Amino acid sequence: MRKNLLFSRYAIAGFVVFMVFVTAFMLGTYMEGVRNESLRVNIEEQRNELNDLLLQYQYISELEKQQNCEALAVIFHESLEQLDTQSQRLQGYEEQRKLENSDYKRLRKAYTVSQVNYWLLAKRLKDLCGMQYSDILYFFSSPKNCADCENQGIHLDYVKKRLGDEVLIFALDGSEEGIIALLKANYEVERFPTLVIDDVPYNYSTNEEIIEILCAENDYGWCA
Amino acid sequence: MIQSFTFTKVFIWIVFMFFLYYAVFWFLVLFEPEPKVKRKRYKQWPHVTIAIPLFNEEKSVEPTVRSVFGLDYPRSKLHVVCINDGSTDKSLQVLRRLKKEFPIEIMSQTNKGKYVALNKALAKTKSPFFVSLDADSMVEPDALKILLGEFTKKEVAASMPIMKVDKPKNWLMRWQQLEYMTSVYLKTLMQERDCIPVAPGPFTVYRTEAVKAVGGYRKAHYVEDLELALRLQAHHYILRQSDAAIISTRAPQTLGQYYRQRLRWYGGTFRNAFDYRWMVLRRAYKDFGVIQIPVLMSAGFLAMFAVFFVYLAQAKSFWYNLKYLYLTNFDLWTYFSTMTFTWDVLNTDFFVFACTVTLLLLSALLIKLALNTGRESFTRKHVPSTVTFLLFYSTVTAAIWFMVGLRTLMGKSGWTR
Numbered sequence: 086m087r088k089n090l091l092f093s094r095y096a097i098a099g100f101v102v103f104m105v106f107v108t109a110f111m112l113g114t115y116m117e118g119v120r121n122e123s124l125r126v127n128i129e130e131q132r133n134e135l136n137d138l139l140l141q142y143q144y145i146s147e148l149e150k151q152q153n154c155e156a157l158a159v160i161f162h163e164s165l166e167q168l169d170t171q172s173q174r175l176q177g178y179e180e181q182r183k184l185e186n187s188d189y190k191r192l193r194k195a196y197t198v199s200q201v202n203y204w205l206l207a208k209r210l211k212d213l214c215g216m217q218y219s220d221i222l223y224f225f226s227s228p229k230n231c232a233d234c235e236n237q238g239i240h241l242d243y244v245k246k247r248l249g250d251e252v253l254i255f256a257l258d259g260s261e262e263g264i265i266a267l268l269k270a271n272y273e274v275e276r277f278p279t280l281v282i283d284d285v286p287y288n289y290s291t292n293e294e295i296i297e298i299l300c301a302e303n304d305y306g307w308c309a
Numbered sequence: 310m311i312q313s314f315t316f317t318k319v320f321i322w323i324v325f326m327f328f329l330y331y332a333v334f335w336f337l338v339l340f341e342p343e344p345k346v347k348r349k350r351y352k353q354w355p356h357v358t359i360a361i362p363l364f365n366e367e368k369s370v371e372p373t374v375r376s377v378f379g380l381d382y383p384r385s386k387l388h389v390v391c392i393n394d395g396s397t398d399k400s401l402q403v404l405r406r407l408k409k410e411f412p413i414e415i416m417s418q419t420n421k422g423k424y425v426a427l428n429k430a431l432a433k434t435k436s437p438f439f440v441s442l443d444a445d446s447m448v449e450p451d452a453l454k455i456l457l458g459e460f461t462k463k464e465v466a467a468s469m470p471i472m473k474v475d476k477p478k479n480w481l482m483r484w485q486q487l488e489y490m491t492s493v494y495l496k497t498l499m500q501e502r503d504c505i506p507v508a509p510g511p512f513t514v515y516r517t518e519a520v521k522a523v524g525g526y527r528k529a530h531y532v533e534d535l536e537l538a539l540r541l542q543a544h545h546y547i548l549r550q551s552d553a554a555i556i557s558t559r560a561p562q563t564l565g566q567y568y569r570q571r572l573r574w575y576g577g578t579f580r581n582a583f584d585y586r587w588m589v590l591r592r593a594y595k596d597f598g599v600i601q602i603p604v605l606m607s608a609g610f611l612a613m614f615a616v617f618f619v620y621l622a623q624a625k626s627f628w629y630n631l632k633y634l635y636l637t638n639f640d641l642w643t644y645f646s647t648m649t650f651t652w653d654v655l656n657t658d659f660f661v662f663a664c665t666v667t668l669l670l671l672s673a674l675l676i677k678l679a680l681n682t683g684r685e686s687f688t689r690k691h692v693p694s695t696v697t698f699l700l701f702y703s704t705v706t707a708a709i710w711f712m713v714g715l716r717t718l719m720g721k722s723g724w725t726r
Contacts, residue, residue, distance in 0.1 A: 086464075087503045087545060087595045095599075098334040102326050109663045235629075236636060243637045246647040292637060 154214035161210060162250065165203060197257060201264050204255045218251045219299050222281035224259040224274050231277035233289045240292040241280075247296070251305055317618045324615040325664045331604055332671050338498040348458035356386050356436040357453065357514070362426035363444035364394040367403050369559060376447040378411050381454060389413045390430045391444075395420030423510075424526035424533040431517070431525050439517040441534070446511035446558040447475060455554040456514040466519035466546035467508045467538070469496075470554035471683060477560070481567055483694035484702055485560040487676060494679035496550045502596040505548040506605055507535040507578075512556045519546055532577030539585045542597055552682050568709065575609055575706075576713045582606040609710040616707035622661075672699050 144160075207220050223241055225234040241254050257265055259277050272279070272286045280287045282298050290298070300308035359377055363370050370391070377389055391413055393401050404415050416429055427441055438457065442448065452470050459468035471493040474486040499505050508515075513534065520526075520537070523544050529536030538548060561567035582605035589606075591598045634644060676695060680687050687695075 087593075087597070088501075090592075090595045090599065094334065094337055097337060098330050101333045102330045105329060105667070106326065112663070236632070239633050239636050243633075243640070243643065246643050 154210075154216075158210075158214070158216065161206065165253070193258065194261065197261055197265060200255045200257060201268070204253075207253050217303065217305070218253055219283050219303060221252060221254045221283075221295075222268065222272070223254055223256045224265075224269065224277055224279040224281075225256060226259045226277040230260070234278050237278040237280075237289055240290065240295060243292045244295050244299075247292075248299075248305070248307060251307075252299065317622060321615050321618055321661075321664065324611045325668070327611060328608075329667065329671075331600070331608070332675075334600060335495060335498045338501045341501065344501070346461060349461045351457065354383055354386050354454070355438055355457065356388065357382070357438045357440060357457075358388045358390060358430065358434040358436040358517070359440040359442055360390050360392060360427055360430035360434075361442045361444050362392045362394055362423045362430075363396060363400055364420065364423070365396045365398045365400060366444040367396070367399040369445040370400060370403055371407060372447055373442065373444050374407050374411060374413065376449075377442065379450055380448065380452070381450045384412070388434070388436060390416060390433070392416045392418065392426035392430055394418060394423065394426045422528060422531075424528050427526045427533070431520060434517055437517055439515045439520060440512060441510055441515070442512050443510040443558065446472075446556055448512050449555045449557075452512060452554040452556060453514070455551050456512075459549040459551050460514075460516060462547075464545070464547045465516065465549055466541045467513050467515045468549045468551060469505075469508050469513040470511075470556045471550065471552050472509055472511060473555060473557045473683065474560040475557035479562065480694055480697060481564065482560050482562060484698050484705075485567075487679075487695065487698045488702070489560075490679040490683045490685075491675050493550070493552070494675065494682045497552055497682060499601070500548070500550050503542075503547055504597050504601045505550060506538060506542070506597075506601055508538040508541075508548055510534045511558045512554075519544075530577040530580040531573050532581060535578060536581045536584075539581055542594070543585060543588060545593075571706070571709045572712060572716075575709055576716065578605060579609060579713060579717070609706075610714060612703065613707040613710035613714065616703055617711075619661075620704075669699055 204220060204222060207218070210216055211218065211220075221241065223237070225231060225238065228235065238256075241256075244252060245254055257268070259265065259269060259274065259279075268274075272281050272284075274281075274286065276288070278289055280290055280295070282295065283302060285298075287294075287298065296308075299305065361370070361373060361377075366373075374389070374391070377387075378384070380387070389411070391404050391407075393404060393415065395418060401415075401417065404413070407413060408415060416426075418426060418429065431439060438460075440453070448470075456468040456470060459465060472489050474482050474489060477483045477486045496505050519541065523537075523540045523546075526533045527536055527540075541548060561570050582602055585602060586606065588594045588598045588602050594602075634641070637643065673695075676698075677687060680691070
């Protein structure tokens, strides 16, 4: 004779699974609350960071008068690292869709403004201190409006990894208004992607082409 | 709510709950008082027929036969039959040589399949117990006496040993070792509820009368041992496993061999379970009908889809990285040397995290208990194979289940032997 069905066993197994589900759901809800709160704090922090960056910019501008290039270079690169952290955090939240659209737009705008600020600063430092690096403005758009932008991003990322601090890349969302519209008009950007390498606009370019352009105008050690 | 629930997530949740329920159901057995079963004592050891079907086993049959004659059992009570199933190698010559040394009976047939070979031996036997033994397996001396001790009542139709991989040499064999041991451990839990679904080919001892009563072996999609176990269950016989009896078997050494074997096993499991679907939810079959047959029919495919969806979720990232390497002329040095890992706790997908951690913990617990049952302690040598087993084995089996599904949809009924 087979052993009888133990309904209690089925019920206990069901109860355990139910409890796991409820616990996971409650923890998930709790974590979502924590995440929302953290995002609010993050947004606030990022605003402060931006203000700090702007302040640093002003301070550096002051230092410029004092011709203190060494201090300028240190602060400049530290600030760029901060900007890079901001960018990665923003990208992460964007990919995980963990950000309300309005928050994302606000952060994106703030990020773009600081990108332009740093680009302007980079150009001034180059003239002032004779620092040797190239700057690239990268105008991109959403995948719907720019089929090649993902590939262009890969090429630029690779160039940055290969050349390090000798090339500064500033990615700008071409669909934004304000300063971006002004830059687009200035460089006659009509399609995406467009690269402005040391003030000269180019269409989609591979990493080999970008390096070739950089080497044609500059004498970097890695060009050989 | 910022985060959205997708079909993929809901599906993975359901599969996760399904396997969690199954695991909890069987782990609950651990909390039951262990039944005191007295082993059967024989005044005189009974006659036993050991049938060894073989097809092209010239290299492995000799150790198998030698291990049989190394059994701690009166030789006068043993009848060993080797059935050559139309081997095209030197198996028959090896058998003839062995016959000069050991009292074995040799039968031959044109290649008709293992089930025909076993039925041939079954038809001739007059022994009350009949043992099937694959010609690639070696039995430990005390195994037969231990297994015969499990036939405590008339309803017990089969008694099986625990199976280990013989001398695992590479990672694939070590994975199979872990798989065999976890499977054996689950069966020790299942037998408490009369739910063992398969009696393995190597050295399962059958009550001859019971096997003959249910009609002997069938082709059964080339997994005759599983089908016979299901049929015995269908006739309300009891199947037992003894973790004191050990048999070692040669496991596939290459991925190709492994793939062909598993295609046959998984395909056969699904098809046979489907053939016995009429047992589902029949009160007479108790737990076997309520939980075991439905799981046999569905678990493989559910796991396959879950693994597929998990990979699908990663596909975008994988595709991006592949494209990255392609566009950068596969400059692996730059790719790896500049790679950075950052983990933002708040950016973690809690759902995936919870599923992964729970399943990994359950699997680790299962492996630990299985090693105990197999009288093996977890040592440093187990670490690499266990970690890779936990991480990748589900993907390998999911890929094989995918092929099983594909072949089923294409109407391919024959499975590679």
